[in-house]
Amino acid sequence: MRVLLICSSARGHAIADALKRSPESPDIIAMCKERNPGVEDLAETLVVDDIMNFQSALNIAKKYKPNFAFIGPEDPIGGGLSDALSAAGIPCVAPTKSLGRLESSKGFTRNLLRKHGIDASPKFRVFSSDQGSEMYKFIDQELEGAFVVKYDALKGGKGVKVSGEHLKNIDEGVAYARECIAECGSVVIEEKLIGVEFSLLSFASGKTTVDMPAVQDHKRAFNGDTGPNTGGMGTISDAGHSLPFLTTQDLARASEINRLTAEALLKECNAEYKGILYGGFIAVKDGVRLIEYNARFGDPEALNILPLLESDFVTICQAILTGELSDELVRFAHKATVCKYITPEGYPQNNDQRDAVVRFPALPNNARLFYGNIRRDGDGVLHLGSSRTAGIVGVGSTIAEAETLAESLCQRVEGPVRHRSDIGTEALLNERSTTMQRLRSAVHS
Numbered sequence: 001m002r003v004l005l006i007c008s009s010a011r012g013h014a015i016a017d018a019l020k021r022s023p024e025s026p027d028i029i030a031m032c033k034e035r036n037p038g039v040e041d042l043a044e045t046l047v048v049d050d051i052m053n054f055q056s057a058l059n060i061a062k063k064y065k066p067n068f069a070f071i072g073p074e075d076p077i078g079g080g081l082s083d084a085l086s087a088a089g090i091p092c093v094a095p096t097k098s099l100g101r102l103e104s105s106k107g108f109t110r111n112l113l114r115k116h117g118i119d120a121s122p123k124f125r126v127f128s129s130d131q132g133s134e135m136y137k138f139i140d141q142e143l144e145g146a147f148v149v150k151y152d153a154l155k156g157g158k159g160v161k162v163s164g165e166h167l168k169n170i171d172e173g174v175a176y177a178r179e180c181i182a183e184c185g186s187v188v189i190e191e192k193l194i195g196v197e198f199s200l201l202s203f204a205s206g207k208t209t210v211d212m213p214a215v216q217d218h219k220r221a222f223n224g225d226t227g228p229n230t231g232g233m234g235t236i237s238d239a240g241h242s243l244p245f246l247t248t249q250d251l252a253r254a255s256e257i258n259r260l261t262a263e264a265l266l267k268e269c270n271a272e273y274k275g276i277l278y279g280g281f282i283a284v285k286d287g288v289r290l291i292e293y294n295a296r297f298g299d300p301e302a303l304n305i306l307p308l309l310e311s312d313f314v315t316i317c318q319a320i321l322t323g324e325l326s327d328e329l330v331r332f333a334h335k336a337t338v339c340k341y342i343t344p345e346g347y348p349q350n351n352d353q354r355d356a357v358v359r360f361p362a363l364p365n366n367a368r369l370f371y372g373n374i375r376r377d378g379d380g381v382l383h384l385g386s387s388r389t390a391g392i393v394g395v396g397s398t399i400a401e402a403e404t405l406a407e408s409l410c411q412r413v414e415g416p417v418r419h420r421s422d423i424g425t426e427a428l429l430n431e432r433s434t435t436m437q438r439l440r441s442a443v444h445s
């Protein structure tokens with residue numbers, strides 16, 4: 001068994017680890033944009049190259065003849081690497097370019113849900129020509145000034161601007177919308193939703209979806225959800241596979257939206273979505289809405305989810321490809337996890353600590369460490385890059401137990417680094433639950 005893994009960062013390390021834990025113990029041929037030390041230790045071969053160089057990926061595939069490929073990040077999926085590898089006879093656990101529009105075009109996704117009667121979107125409109133006054137009127141009259149403007153193509157997680165945060169008034173919103181249209185041809189303008197965000201990722205075979213434990217990301221750079229947005233500073237999951245601030249109905253609805261969306265894609269594109277379907281949701285006063293879809297594992301979400309996988313990841317990948325995916329093939333441990341990212345002190349504002357030495361403590365059995373943007377030198381010493389360094393995951397019977405473990409390990413990391421000490425704490429969880437109770441009770445009063 002041989003798997004081609006196109007990856008970067010700690011998510012790639014977590015995927016490689018899950019593949020390697022399979023009883024099949026596949027040979028991993030990795031193509032990464034950097035020499036990730038975690039992937040390097042697990043892979044038989046690691047090729048460092050631009051992961052958007054599809055010809056190089058095809059050359060590697062031809063040389064090593066993997067049974068299948070797994071694509072980690074969104075850019076090669078959005079660019080059509082799955083199509084290119086499939087055409088060369090390598091089946092891919094990753095959607096085609098057309099199906100991958102679920103992530104690469106926010107307008108496609110909003111229109112897909114509308115067309116197929118999936119009532120999960122906020123009020124929205126997609127504009128593809130510069131209708132300044134129409135946009136102004138829509139925001140002012142229909143959205144009552146609470147709005148979000150979304151670049152309608154991949155932009156490394158930086159294409160969304162929210163009123164009251166990044167956009168001070170409607171004029172700024174319209175100006176950004178115009179910029180989006182000029183750059184990528186269209187823009188989504190939608191209602192700003194109030195609630196608590198969470199992610200529900202599903203394995204998808206085109207015929208069926210099987211859910212993973214729900215996860216919550218923490219995007220802001222600093223404690224108390226302050227500071228600029230980042231790729232994600234840490235993530236939590238609970239032993240019951242839901243989250244403390246969600247109702248049973250909220251989770252069931254998110255699961256249903258994932259299933260209905262996979263069915264809608266099949267009808268719309270006449271092709272099966274095979275890969276990871278990552279729903280970014282928000283629990284609001286009267287249920288759940290979809291914020292966005294991603295066509296891949298989340299980073300850090302994968303760092304929580306994959307260590308909990310008790311069943312064979314290679315078998316799941318194969319079942320995705322053959323269409324035989326079923327609930328019985330997927331079993332997750334009933335444990336809670338807290339992942340905290342260690343980052344350089346200046347992240348995300350500056351990269352002044354780049355190349356500084358970083359040292360990690362020894363890990364107990366119930367903790368995991370996944371390397372991100374980090375370099376190992378010839379003496380085995382680790383050095384910081386400029387982005388997220390490594391995710392430390394605590395596993396426990398409760399979120400509190402997992403948090404205590406992750407936090408104590410993070411505090412023992414040596415180097416000019418930081419992490420968010422509040423992720424997974426009781427105080428932050430209580431705040432989320434209180435927000436949801438307040439929103440729900442306002443509806444019922």
Ligand code: AMP
Binds near residue numbers: 148191219
């Ligand atoms: P996205 O790239 O679509 O995940 O958007 C990035 C972030 O923008 C999300 O995680 C939310 O915090 C925020 N966001 C996106 N859409 C909305 C919305 N309709 N209402 C409120 N916040 C949103």
Ligand code: GLY
Binds near residue numbers: 297299300
């Ligand atoms: N953690 C958010 C993402 O992977 O998009």
